[in-house]
Amino acid sequence: MSRRIVTLAERPGLVGKVAFWQWDAWGRQRGRRLESVAHDVRPLTKQNSAEEGFVLLDAGDPVATACLTSDDLDTRPDLSPWLASVFVEPAYRGRGHATALVGAVEQAALARGHSTLWLFTWDTMPLYARLGWETVGRETHHGSEVTLMRRQLG
Secondary structure, eight states: OOEEEEETTTOGGGHHHHHHHHIIIIIGGGTOOHHHHHHHHGGGGSTTOSSEEEEEEETTEEEEEEEEESOOOTTOTTOOOEEEEEEEOGGGTTSSHHHHHHHHHHHHHHHTTOSEEEEEESSOHHHHHHTTOEEEEEEEETTEEEEEEEEEOO
16 A cells, blocks of 8 residues: 655645545535635645644545644634544545544644644544543534544653
């Protein structure tokens, strides 16, 4: 398997693909427009930003994404930074791509001097628990209950 992780700063042409994945997975059901999601993703193309978007290429094809963001959960503006928008194309799941992307985001956060990283999830707690994340509690996100998780880095 030939797998490589690139950043959106390196490959800004992937913004449309990442925006579509995010919109299709989470934005569509909330009534967001694809253009609005793309607008939110574009800043991740900036070099040396506090936030960063990652794309995993499998045999050269973009198949998965994850982001390091400053904020991700409206009810917890006190927490930062966040592992966000982890998505793997369904046909490519079960190959360790999400694990590789989570590791890339953790390393990026650590390189920026962060000792703690946050995420929330509806249903993938077992994956993150296997990767060393701990459940902190429950929160509400757009009317749905989610699990808040934390990872101590370094």
